[in-house]
Ligand SMILES: Nc1nc2c(c(=O)[nH]1)N(C=O)[C@@H](CNc1ccc(C(=O)N[C@@H](CCC(=O)O)C(=O)O)cc1)CN2
């Protein structure tokens with residue numbers, strides 16, 4: 590049992606790095622084009638939420654901030670995740686275009702003030718993903734823990750690039766399945 594645990598942990602660690610490396614190899618124009626394609630698909634498939642959580646892109650993740658700007662202009666509110674501590678669920682703090690952001694413990698720009706909000710939609714960046722709707726992140730377990738705790742559960746839409754598609758992330762008991770995955774190739778319902 591111990592060695593099997595170490596194997597799956599080692600596999601995930603190697604996959605996490607590989608997924609970041611694949612995105613890092615995209616040139617800026619390709620990255621921008623694919624991000625824009627994802628935003629177009631989101632525009633035509635996702636109903637505007639009341640409160641949209643999204644992530645400030647890191648590690649060459651897709652940049653879908655344009656749809657958040659659209660929704661803000663149409664009356665929605667937006668929020669970014671805040672890491673209180675490793676092992677704790679995320680909380681979400683309001684973001685507006687004038688919000689002051691400061692790097693958190695991982696260097697991720699994070700609001701330093703603002704209302705704490707509960708999103709009805711979360712746009713979740715996919716470091717890696719599979720067709721069943723499982724996501725590979727950066728190993729913190731933050732979204733798994735957060736989604737396990739949120740009642741009612743918000744709509745979860747993973748946003749990723751096709752180069753980060755994996756046959757199966759070999760989900761574990763704690764892995765939360767996303768409702769939708771949107772890539773530059775389309776919107777996929779995961780039927781979780
Ligand atoms: N853009 C973005 N923001 C996000 C997330 C995300 O996936 N993307 N998160 C999604 O949950 C949360 C942050 N989760 C993170 C977890 C680990 C690392 C990280 O850099 N890990 C190091 C190893 C650090 C360590 O072990 O101490 C690494 O990958 O090198 C970064 C973010 C909240 N904000």
Ligand SMILES: Nc1ncnc2c1ncn2[C@@H]1O[C@H](COP(=O)(O)OP(=O)(O)OP(=O)(O)O)[C@@H](O)[C@H]1O
Pocket residue numbers: 601724725726727728729730731732733734737763764
């Ligand atoms: N609901 C939960 N309760 C307690 N621990 C959890 C829960 N969900 C995940 N974890 C723990 O978090 C750790 C990391 O999980 P995982 O490898 O799935 O992270 P990840 O999805 O890559 O990370 P992140 O969402 O931060 O990007 C695991 O060791 C797991 O035990």
